[in-house]
Amino acid sequence: MKKGLTEICYKFFNNLSNPTRLATLEKLMEKPMSVNELADALGQEQSMVSHNLKPLLQCNFVFIEKQGKKSIYSANQETVGTLFKAVEVHAEKYCPTGGKCLKEEN
Amino acid sequence: MKKGLTEICYKFFNNLSNPTRLATLEKLMEKPMSVNELADALGQEQSMVSHNLKPLLQCNFVFIEKQGKKSIYSANQETVGTLFKAVEVHAEKYCPTGGKCLKEEN
DNA sequence: ATTTCATATGAAATATAATTCATTTGAAGT
DNA sequence: ACTTCAAATGAATTATATTTCATATGAAAT
Numbered sequence: 001m002k003k004g005l006t007e008i009c010y011k012f013f014n015n016l017s018n019p020t021r022l023a024t025l026e027k028l029m030e031k032p033m034s035v036n037e038l039a040d041a042l043g044q045e046q047s048m049v050s051h052n053l054k055p056l057l058q059c060n061f062v063f064i065e066k067q068g069k070k071s072i073y074s075a076n077q078e079t080v081g082t083l084f085k086a087v088e089v090h091a092e093k094y095c096p097t098g099g100k101c102l103k104e105e106n
Numbered sequence: 107m108k109k110g111l112t113e114i115c116y117k118f119f120n121n122l123s124n125p126t127r128l129a130t131l132e133k134l135m136e137k138p139m140s141v142n143e144l145a146d147a148l149g150q151e152q153s154m155v156s157h158n159l160k161p162l163l164q165c166n167f168v169f170i171e172k173q174g175k176k177s178i179y180s181a182n183q184e185t186v187g188t189l190f191k192a193v194e195v196h197a198e199k200y201c202p203t204g205g206k207c208l209k210e211e212n
Numbered sequence: 213a214t215t216t217c218a219t220a221t222g223a224a225a226t227a228t229a230a231t232t233c234a235t236t237t238g239a240a241g242t
Numbered sequence: 243a244c245t246t247c248a249a250a251t252g253a254a255t256t257a258t259a260t261t262t263c264a265t266a267t268g269a270a271a272t
Contacts, residue, residue, distance in 0.1 A: 005190060006128045008197050013128075017120035018230075022112045035249055048231060050250055060200035069239050069248045079196040084111060086192055090185040091114050094166035124260080141219055154261060156220055175218045175269050 015059050016083070020044065020052045028062055028075035029084075035071055121165050122189070126150065126158045131186050134168055138180035 016022065020042070027033065027041050039049045053073060056062045061080060065072045122128065126148070133139065133147050141159065145152045159179060162168045167186060171178045 005194055005197070006125070006132055008201070009128050009190060009193050010123065010125050012193050012196070013119050014123035014229095017116065017123040019112070019116050020230080022115050022119070026112055036247095045232075046249070047233075047251085051231080054250085060196075066239095069246095071249060076196075076200070079192070079200070082192045082195075083189070084115060086185070086188045087115050087118050088111055089188075090118070090166075090182075091111070094182070094185070095114070120259095126260085142217095151262075152219070153221085153263075157261080160220085172269095175216095177219065 012059060015055050015061065018052065020048065021056055024049065024052060024056065025061065025075055025080050025084075028073055029077065029080060032065075032072050032074035035073070038073065118165060121161050121167065124158065126154065127162055130155065130158060130162065131167065131181055134179055134181035135183065135186060135190075138171075138178050140176045140178055144179065 016025075023042055024038060027038060033041065035049055035053065036046060038044075038053075039046045042049065053062065057064055057073075061076050062073050063076065065074070122131075129148055130144060133144060139147065141155055142152060144150075144159075145155045148155065159168065163170055163179075167182050168179050169182065171180070
């Protein structure tokens, strides 16, 4: 394993370990959206979406393109797609009950 | 994207977004170890290592094999290798300065 | 059955992160 | 210049997660 990767991993996974940010990425994987469109789609407040977009942008999990007053965000399909796929593969093989292994009772 | 994946992603990434657990995985990727060996290798207390191994085990990021008094833990090479590799690839392409984009000042 | 070694657990204390609400910035139109 | 719309920011509150320390469990040896 490459030196220093653990720190980068921490920053990255930390970034991804948040329901709002994951839901944001999920939406943006479908199509690019403005902040307010995202807020609508997620049923969240604009400021919250903004706050959560910031770290995603910083790590280049999303990209931004300004159009007049609007900021159009899009997902980094390559990275996000790869990571989500890896989780899906793992879940199918190691959590065959569909997440039963993730419940509190264990 | 598969339905319900966001929740699983959350649990998984949450699990991985911890320096102790990442360092643990890094060590276990090298070779299987007992809890005390891990604690030594990491310079952490045994109870802390135990606490952190629990969620890793629950998500099958690590496996356990009991040998007498000892618990030998090993990494899920497939999953952990894939995820770390994905981060490495992303970092090389999108964080060419080696994490400068991850600093606070931005 | 008692002692020792290895690990796991519980609960309190501490540290971190997320959310909300009020406010600010900035771009574009009037 | 003023108003409006869109997004970003700051700071306080609230919620979560981590760490520590004391203790419990469990296996094996004496």
